[in-house]
Amino acid sequence: MLRILLSDNDDSFTMNLAHLLHAATGSTPQVVNHTALAARAPAAEQDLVVISPGPGHPDEYPCYGPVLQSGRPVLGICLGMQIINCHFGGTVKALAGCVHGKSDTVVMTDADKTLTVGRYHSLHCATTGTGLQVTGRTPQGLVMALRHNSLPLYGYQFHPESFLTAEGVWCIRHALRSLHIL
Amino acid sequence: MLLSAPPARAESCADVCAGSPAPRQDVPLHPMHESEFMAGIEPVESLHITAATPREHMQRFCSNRHTPVIGYLSYTYGMEQYDIAAREHSFPAGLLRRYQCVVTGCTRTGRLRLLADRHADSGLVDSLCRLLQAGSPEPPRPHTPVTAAGPLRQSLTREEYQEGVRQTQRHIAAGDTYQLNLSIRFDLPLATPPDTTALFLHLWLNRPAPFYALLHDGPLTIVSTSPERYLRISRGTVLTQPIKGTLAFDTWQPQLVHTLTSSPKERAELSMIVDLLRNDISTRCRFGSVRVRDHCSTFVVDRLIQMYSNVHGILRPDSTPLDLLLDAFPGGSVTGCPKLRTMQIIDRLEPHSRDLYCGSIFCFNGPDHLDASVAIRTGWHDARTGVFSWFAGSGLVTDSVPENEYAETMAKARKFQEALCP
Secondary structure (H helix, E strand, O other): OOOEEEEEOOOOOHHHHHHHHHHHHOOOOEEEEHHHHHHHOOHHHOOEEEEOOOOOOHHHOHHHHHHHHOOOOEEEEOHHHHHHHHHOOOEEEEEEEEEEEEEEEEEEOOOOEEEEEEEEEEEEEEEOOOOEEEEEEOOOOOEEEEEEOOOOEEEEOOEOOOOOOOOHHHHHHHHHHHOOOO | OHHHOOOOOOOOOEEEEEOOOOOOOOOOOOOOOOOEEEEEEEEEEEEEEOOOOOHHHHHHHHOOOOOOEEEEEOHHHHHHHOOOOOOOOOOOOEEEEEEEEEEEEEOOOOOEEEEEOOOOOHHHHHHHHHHHHOOOOOOOOOOOOOOEOOOOEEOOOHHHHHHHHHHHHHHHHOOOOOEEEEEEEEEEEEOOOOOHHHHHHHHHHHOOOOEEEEEEEOOEEEEEEEOOEEEEEEOOEEEEOOEEEEEEOOOOOOHHHHHHHOOHHHHHHHHHHHHHHHHHHHOOEOOOOOEEEEEEEEEEEOOEEEEEEEEEEEEOOOOOHHHHHHHOOOOHHHOEEOHHHHHHHHHHHOOOOOOOOOOEEEEEOOOOEEEEEEOOOEEEEEOOOOEEEEEEEEEEOOOOOHHHHHHHHHHHHHHHHHHHOO
16 A cells, blocks of 8 residues: 555645546555645655645645655646645746636647546746746647656646546556556 | 425424425426425424534434434535635524424325424324325415515625626636636615415416525524525435526527527536535545536526536545535535635625525425525525515636626526515
């Protein structure tokens, strides 16, 4: 069984993500609020830390530096991916005509696969941070997935846990394979 | 019909949760058509809920297997659960109530059932038995328009509401919220107390919806005409039916359904809330059990076409219906998403207290059976102030048009306005 810590950024999709992680791994994630993350020194005890979606900009969530520097595998979803990007010097800016609750297509370049996904975001990764490689984009070129070249970090801008995403379990397993957990 | 009957005793007063009346040929049948009703007569025990009421106390109250419980939870109770300080208000945070007698029935079959508490007054039971066996009573007292003692007050003017839409859109652009439900409170001072039973029956017969309720709580008489189910839990099977996406019409035309369901904006509004409700029931549902069915279905209510979806789940064995009712509260369709930050923004944008509006009215028929509405299209008379209050609101998204959202809100508000002061 994997030890999964799911950090909740006061989001309303966190339990959807917990259910999806269970469906993809058979493990029950331990959910903690992001404000309790620093007090727990969690990374060393976990096989995987998942950073949930949430409101606002990555700058509002300074608690993730130690997790991202720990060398333990991290999967970031939506805000979680933006947090990874900002940590490595990338920029997150307003998306003209933000998209919420709508389906879109994402071409995954690290899997030769096209996904139907649910998108919820007002902000996007305008530039990618040092060492990060884009692994998925919309047909218009927006960054929808990325990984780190040498650290076990993976992110999705779209919401694999949304009912609008057709293959959520595949998305989680694909990320975990990339992180060498599966 | 018991509802149109005179009370069993002059001083008796029933709390009622009622589904739709028997369908009429000229009204399209609501696909959530609920034909069952429940009337609680002569309270034997009430528990007024506050933010500090321990869950075990509520659980004990609802666990009585013999007599149903009718109750409500105010939106302000939900605010306190999220550590948002409710502004000054005089409306209780919630109520649970058991009765000497409960009449249940079905408007479709006409069957009635009387449940009496072990300690029920035998005279009350006898008089109710006689009343139920007598068949159809006199027609209900006619509803007459009220006499206002002052002008109708509106908590947000047209311009203020539209500015609220624009402020919400700035929050959306900043990533604070995806969707926010912004409401207006309407207060009408009355010269004399209204006949709320007649008002309730007038609306129930002429503006049917599946989750009507008439509740009495001290100086408050609550008339709820909600079309929306918050939760139904029966022997572990969970159903929530979020409504989002609205099209008002004057003359019904079948093609209007396509106009609504083909709108990307309206579909996205509902999809967001479906994902939110999936999340909220997932807190207490078994892994792998949560499913969405009939996405973007429609029904007609209050001269509006509305979209809804069915979200199902299976309650975990270690959880009770009350656990889910409280943990998922308030309903996501009347907050927005993400819930916490959106509720904080609502608190800054709305100058009024929502009180019961956007809370829930519910029945426990034994500890394993719960049916709860979202308390929208809901108003009440407060005997302390002589004011009848009602509310209406709209879900705001990035591509909302301020004038259109205001028009939708006012269309929803017309139900009470037309009935009270046509």
